[in-house]
Amino acid sequence: xxxxxxxxxxxxxxxxxxxxxxxxxxxxxxxxxxxxxxxxxxxxxxxxxxxxxxxxxxxxxxxxxxxxxxxxxxxxxxxxxxxxxxxxxxxxxxxxxxxxxxxxxxxxxxxxxxxxxxxxxxxxxxxxxxxxxxxxxxxxxxxxxxxxxxxxxxxxxxxxxxxxxxxxxxxxxxxxxxx
Amino acid sequence: xxxxxxxxxxxxxxxxxxxxxxxxxxxxxxxxxxxxxxxxxxxxxxxxxxxxxxxxxxxxxxxxxxxxxxxxxxxxxxxxxxxxxxxxxxxxxxxxxxxxxxxxxxxxxxxxxxxxxxxxxxxxxxxxxxxxxxxxxxxxxxxxxxxxxxxxxxxxxxxxxxxxxxxx
Numbered sequence: 001x002x003x004x005x006x007x008x009x010x011x012x013x014x015x016x017x018x019x020x021x022x023x024x025x026x027x028x029x030x031x032x033x034x035x036x037x038x039x040x041x042x043x044x045x046x047x048x049x050x051x052x053x054x055x056x057x058x059x060x061x062x063x064x065x066x067x068x069x070x071x072x073x074x075x076x077x078x079x080x081x082x083x084x085x086x087x088x089x090x091x092x093x094x095x096x097x098x099x100x101x102x103x104x105x106x107x108x109x110x111x112x113x114x115x116x117x118x119x120x121x122x123x124x125x126x127x128x129x130x131x132x133x134x135x136x137x138x139x140x141x142x143x144x145x146x147x148x149x150x151x152x153x154x155x156x157x158x159x160x161x162x163x164x165x166x167x168x169x170x171x172x173x174x175x176x177x178x179x
Numbered sequence: 180x181x182x183x184x185x186x187x188x189x190x191x192x193x194x195x196x197x198x199x200x201x202x203x204x205x206x207x208x209x210x211x212x213x214x215x216x217x218x219x220x221x222x223x224x225x226x227x228x229x230x231x232x233x234x235x236x237x238x239x240x241x242x243x244x245x246x247x248x249x250x251x252x253x254x255x256x257x258x259x260x261x262x263x264x265x266x267x268x269x270x271x272x273x274x275x276x277x278x279x280x281x282x283x284x285x286x287x288x289x290x291x292x293x294x295x296x297x298x299x300x301x302x303x304x305x306x307x308x309x310x311x312x313x314x315x316x317x318x319x320x321x322x323x324x325x326x327x328x329x330x331x332x333x334x335x336x337x338x339x340x341x342x343x344x345x346x347x
Contacts, residue, residue, distance in 0.1 A: 022214045026207060035199045044200055051202070055214040062218075104197045117197050139191050140199050167187050174193070 015066035039136040123173040131166030
C-alpha cells in the first residue's frame with residue numbers, strides 16, 4: 001500500500017470528482033487488494049475479476065468514500081463483500097479447495113522443491129478463511145496486528161489469536177517441508 | 180512462549196520463499212479503463228440528495244406499513260363484527276339454556292351467581308308496597324300513630340325475601 005499518499009489527498013481528489021483519483025486508488029490499493037483477494041478466493045483469475053468489480057464500486061461510491069472516516073477499512077470492506085458474493089455464487093458449482101490454480105509463486109533460481117508453491121498453496125487453502133486472510137496479510141504484506149485489525153474491523157486480540165491458531169495448523173500441515 | 184515465537188518466525192521465513200502474484204500492467208489497463216468509463220457514465224451523486232432520498236424511501240415504507248396494518252385490522256374486525264352480531268341476536272332469553280355454551284369455570288360461576296333473585300325483584304317490591312299501604316290504612320282507621328308489632332322479629336318495612344326464612 002502506498003502510504004506516502006495521505007488519506008486526505010486521495011479523499012480530496014474523490015470529493016472534487018477528479019478522474020485522476022482512479023490512478024491514485026490503483027497505486028495505493030491494487031497490490032494489497034489483489035493479494036488479499038487471491039488468498040480469500042484461492043484463485044488468481046477470480047481475484048482479477050473481483051478486483052475490477054471492486055474498482056467499479058469504489059468509483060460508484062466515490063462521494064461516500066470521500067467522507068469515510070477510515071478509507072482503508074472502507075475499501076477492504078467493499079473487497080471483502082464482493083469476494084464473499086462470488087464465493088456464495090460459486091459454492092453451488094465448485095468448492096474453494098477444488099480450485100486448481102496457481103496463486104503462489106516461487107522465484108526462479110532458488111534451490112527449492114519444484115512443488116513448494118503447490119504445497120504452500122494447499123496448506124493455506126486448508127485453513128479457515130478468517131485465519132488465512134490474517135496470516136497472508138501478516139506474512140506476505142508485512143502488516144502489523146494493529147493494521148490488520150483496522151482493515152478487517154476486528155480487535156487486535158482476535159487477529160492475534162487467528163494468527164496463532166492458523167500458524168499452528170500450518171506447522172502441522174507443513175511439518176515435512178520445514179524439517 | 181519464546182519457543183512458539185521462534186517456531187512462528189521460522190515458519191514465516193519458510194513461507195516467504197513463495198510470494199503472491201502482483202497485478203499485471205494489462206490488468207491495470209483493463210481495470211482503470213473500466214473504472215474511468217464508470218466514472219464518466221455515472222453523474223456525480225450530490226451529497227445532499229442521499230439523506231433526502233433515504234427520507235422519502237423511509238416515509239413511503241412507513242405509509243405502506245400503516246396502510247397494510249389498517250387493511251389487516253379492517254379485515255379482522257369485519258369478520259369479528261359479523262360473528263358478534265349473530266351471537267347478540269341469538270342470545271337466549273332463558274338463562275337455563277346458557278350452560279350449553281362452553282364457558283370457563285369462572286364465567287359459569289358468574290352466571291350462576293347472576294341468576295340468584297335480587298332483593299329488589301318485582302314480587303318483593305309489590306309485597307313491600309302492600310304492607311306499607313296496609314300499615315297506613317290501619318293507621319288512618321285507628322287514628323293512632325302506634326306502629327304495628329314486628330312479625331317474626333323483623334321490621335314490617337323491610338320486604339320479605341322469598342327463601343330468606345325457608346330454614347324456619
